[in-house]
Amino acid sequence: MGASDWLKAQWNGWVDSRLDEEFRAKLRALPTRQNEYGFDPFGFHRDQVKAALLLTRFFYRDYFRVQVHGIERVPEGRVLLISNHSGQLPFDAICIAGSMIFDRDPPRIVRAMVDKFVWTLPFVSYLYARWGQINGTPENCRRLLEDEEAILVFPEGAKGIVKPFTKRYQLQEFGLGFMRLALETKSPIVPIAIVGAEEQAPAFNVKPLADLMGLPAIPIMPFPPFLPVMPLPTKYHMYFGEPLVFQGDPDDEDEVLQEKVKRVKNEIQTMLRAGLQERKHIFW
Amino acid sequence: MSAAKSKSETDDNERYDGRYDGRDKIIVTGIAGRLGRLLARRLHRWHEGRIIGIDRRDFPGRPRDIDHVRVDIRSKRARDVFRAGKVRALIHMGVMHDPRANQAEHHSWNVQGTQRLLEACAAYGVPKVIVLSSANVYGPRPDNSQFLTEDAPLMAAQDFPAIRDLIEVDMLASSYFWKQQSCDTVILRPVHILGSVHNAPSNYLRLPYPPTLLGFDPMMQLIHEEDVVESVLSALKPGVRGIFNVVGPGEVPLSTVLQELGRPSIPVPHILAKSILGTLWRTKLTSFPVPELDHIRYVCMVDGARAKEVLGFQPKHSLKETIRAVLNAT
Numbered sequence: 001m002g003a004s005d006w007l008k009a010q011w012n013g014w015v016d017s018r019l020d021e022e023f024r025a026k027l028r029a030l031p032t033r034q035n036e037y038g039f040d041p042f043g044f045h046r047d048q049v050k051a052a053l054l055l056t057r058f059f060y061r062d063y064f065r066v067q068v069h070g071i072e073r074v075p076e077g078r079v080l081l082i083s084n085h086s087g088q089l090p091f092d093a094i095c096i097a098g099s100m101i102f103d104r105d106p107p108r109i110v111r112a113m114v115d116k117f118v119w120t121l122p123f124v125s126y127l128y129a130r131w132g133q134i135n136g137t138p139e140n141c142r143r144l145l146e147d148e149e150a151i152l153v154f155p156e157g158a159k160g161i162v163k164p165f166t167k168r169y170q171l172q173e174f175g176l177g178f179m180r181l182a183l184e185t186k187s188p189i190v191p192i193a194i195v196g197a198e199e200q201a202p203a204f205n206v207k208p209l210a211d212l213m214g215l216p217a218i219p220i221m222p223f224p225p226f227l228p229v230m231p232l233p234t235k236y237h238m239y240f241g242e243p244l245v246f247q248g249d250p251d252d253e254d255e256v257l258q259e260k261v262k263r264v265k266n267e268i269q270t271m272l273r274a275g276l277q278e279r280k281h282i283f284w
Numbered sequence: 285m286s287a288a289k290s291k292s293e294t295d296d297n298e299r300y301d302g303r304y305d306g307r308d309k310i311i312v313t314g315i316a317g318r319l320g321r322l323l324a325r326r327l328h329r330w331h332e333g334r335i336i337g338i339d340r341r342d343f344p345g346r347p348r349d350i351d352h353v354r355v356d357i358r359s360k361r362a363r364d365v366f367r368a369g370k371v372r373a374l375i376h377m378g379v380m381h382d383p384r385a386n387q388a389e390h391h392s393w394n395v396q397g398t399q400r401l402l403e404a405c406a407a408y409g410v411p412k413v414i415v416l417s418s419a420n421v422y423g424p425r426p427d428n429s430q431f432l433t434e435d436a437p438l439m440a441a442q443d444f445p446a447i448r449d450l451i452e453v454d455m456l457a458s459s460y461f462w463k464q465q466s467c468d469t470v471i472l473r474p475v476h477i478l479g480s481v482h483n484a485p486s487n488y489l490r491l492p493y494p495p496t497l498l499g500f501d502p503m504m505q506l507i508h509e510e511d512v513v514e515s516v517l518s519a520l521k522p523g524v525r526g527i528f529n530v531v532g533p534g535e536v537p538l539s540t541v542l543q544e545l546g547r548p549s550i551p552v553p554h555i556l557a558k559s560i561l562g563t564l565w566r567t568k569l570t571s572f573p574v575p576e577l578d579h580i581r582y583v584c585m586v587d588g589a590r591a592k593e594v595l596g597f598q599p600k601h602s603l604k605e606t607i608r609a610v611l612n613a614t
Contacts, residue, residue, distance in 0.1 A: 122499025139429035
C-alpha cells in the first residue's frame with residue numbers, strides 16, 4: 001500500500017508541476033455537479049481528469065496542431081455534436097473534447113457515447129468514466145441533454161473509424177438514434193467536419209480475416225509498424241457548422257427521420273469538401 | 285375505504301376499518317433481523333397501534349409491547365395473525381438472502397412465503413402491503429444505463445441464477461399490485477444497504493483486505509440502514525402505491541468507499557479473481573458467490589426521482605456517514 005501511495009503522490013505531483021495558470025483556470029471553469037467527494041453522477045472527477053487533459057492538450061496543440069473554425073457556433077446548454085469519424089483510433093473524439101476545453105470560452109465537458117463493450121475492458125472502463133465519457137444508451141443521452149450537457153455522437157459508428165484509406169472523406173451510413181434524441185429533447189445539432197484525421201492511419205482492411213474473427217475490420221498499414229498503434233502527425237482542421245434545430249415527432253417512420261439525418265450528413269459532407277479544397281498540405 | 289368500512293360493520297371485525305385508534309396492527313416479517321429490529325424500534329415510536337413481528341428467529345432486545353410470533357411465514361399460524369383482524373399494513377422484509385442456504389428451501393421460503401402472505405392480505409383485506417425488494421434485481425451489467433428507472437427489466441438472474449427467487453418475489457408483489465386494486469402495494473428497491481446489517485455489501489466492506497478487480501472501479505450507490513427504515517415509513521402513508529427505487533445520498537466509485545474506510549484494497553485480475561473465489565466458495569471459505577464479482581465490476585445504479593416525488597423520501601445521512609455506517613457493526 002505504501003509503495004502505490006507514494007507512486008500516486010509522485011505522479012500527481014509531476015502532473016501538477018506541468019499545469020500552467022491558463023490550464024488551471026480552464027479546469028476550474030469546467031462546469032460539473034460534484035458531490036462531497038468531487039464526483040459527478042456519471043463518475044467525472046475534476047482532479048482525476050488532469051493527466052488526461054495534459055495528454056489531450058499535447059495531441060491537440062502540438063501533435064495534430066488543430067486549426068479550429070467556428071467554435072463560437074456551439075451554443076450554451078444542451079447540444080448534440082455530430083461529426084465524421086475516422087482514423088482507426090479515436091483521436092478525433094479527443095480533439096473535439098480538447099477544442100471545447102482549450103479553444104472555447106467558457107470551456108465545456110464533451111461526453112462521447114461509448115460502445116458498451118468498452119465497459120468490459122479493465123482500466124479503460126473506469127478511466128473513461130472519470131473523464132466524463134458515458135455508456136451510449138439512449139437513456140443516458142436523454143438524461144444528460146436534459147441536464148443541458150454537450151453530447152458527442154459519431155453516427156457512422158464503428159464503420160467510420162475503421163474506414164480504409166480508399167474511402168477517406170466518404171461518409172458511411174448514419175444511424176438515426178441521434179435524430180430521435182434531438183427531436184425528443186429539442187436539442188440543437190452542431191455538425192462538425194474534421195479534415196486531417198482521415199489520413200492519420202492509412203490502412204486497408206483484411207476483410208476475410210476480419211469476417212473470420214467476427215470483428216468489424218482488421219486494419220493493416222502498408223508500412224511499419226503495420227498496425228495502427230500511433231497515428232501520423234497530420235494537421236487537423238476542424239469546422240463547426242451553424243446549429244441546426246429540427247422539429248417533428250421523434251417516433252416518426254425511419255424514412256421521415258432519414259430525410260432530417262440526410263440534411264446533417266450533407267452539411268458535414270459540404271464542410272468536408274470545402275475544407276479539403278482549402279487545405280494546402282496533409283501535414284502542415 | 286368505504287367498502288372496507290361497511291364490510292366491517294355488517295360482517296365481522298376482521299377487516300381494518302381505516303381508523304388509527306391504537307388497536308390497528310402493523311405486521312412485520314423478518315423483524316428479528318438487524319434491519320427488522322431497527323424498523324421495529326422506529327415504528328414503535330411512530331405507530332400508535334400494535335406491532336406484530338413474524339419471524340422464526342430469536343428477537344433479542346424486543347420491546348415488551350411488540351408481539352413476536354415465532355413461526356414460519358409459510359405456516360397456517362402466520363395466516364392466523366392476519367385472521368385476528370385489524371391489520372393496517374404488512375411490511376414484508378422476511379426475504380431470505382443467504383447464498384449458503386439450501387437452494388430449494390431458499391426458493392420455497394421466498395416465493396411460497398411471499399405468495400402465502402399476499403394471499404392472507406387479500407383474504408383479510410389488508411389495505412397496505414410494503415415489500416422490501418432490492419435494486420440488485422436489475423443486475424450489474426456493462427450495458428446498463430447509468431440510472432435505471434423502475435420500468436427497466438430485471439436482469440440480475442441472467443448471470444446469477446441463484447437469486448432468481450428474489451426477482452420472483454419482486455414480481456409476485458407487482459402482480460399483486462395490479463390484481464388487488466383496493467390495496468396500496470408498495471415495492472421498495474433500495475440500493476446497497478450499509479450499516480450493522482449483514483448483507484453482502486456491508487460484509488464486503490468490513491473485510492480487513494477487501495479484494496477489488498484490477499482495472500475496474502464502478503460507481504455505486506449506497507444507503508444508510510436508517511434511511512431505508514425511513515423510506516419504509518414514508519411508504520406507509522395512505523394512498524401511495526407502486527414501485528420505487530430508493531437511493532441514498534449520491535454516487536461514488538468503489539475506490540473512494542474503500543479509501544474512506546481506510547481499507548487497503550487488493551486488486552486482482554478478473555480471471556484470477558473468478559477462479560480463486562470459485563475455489564473458496566466450493567470449499568466454503570467465503571460467503572460470496574462468484575457472480576457477486578459483477579457488483580465490483582459493472583454499474584448497477586438507479587434513478588430515485590420517483591420515491592422523492594411521490595413518497596417525499598430523502599436520505600438524511602451524508603455519503604460519508606453512510607459509508608462509515610458499516611463500522612458501527614456490533
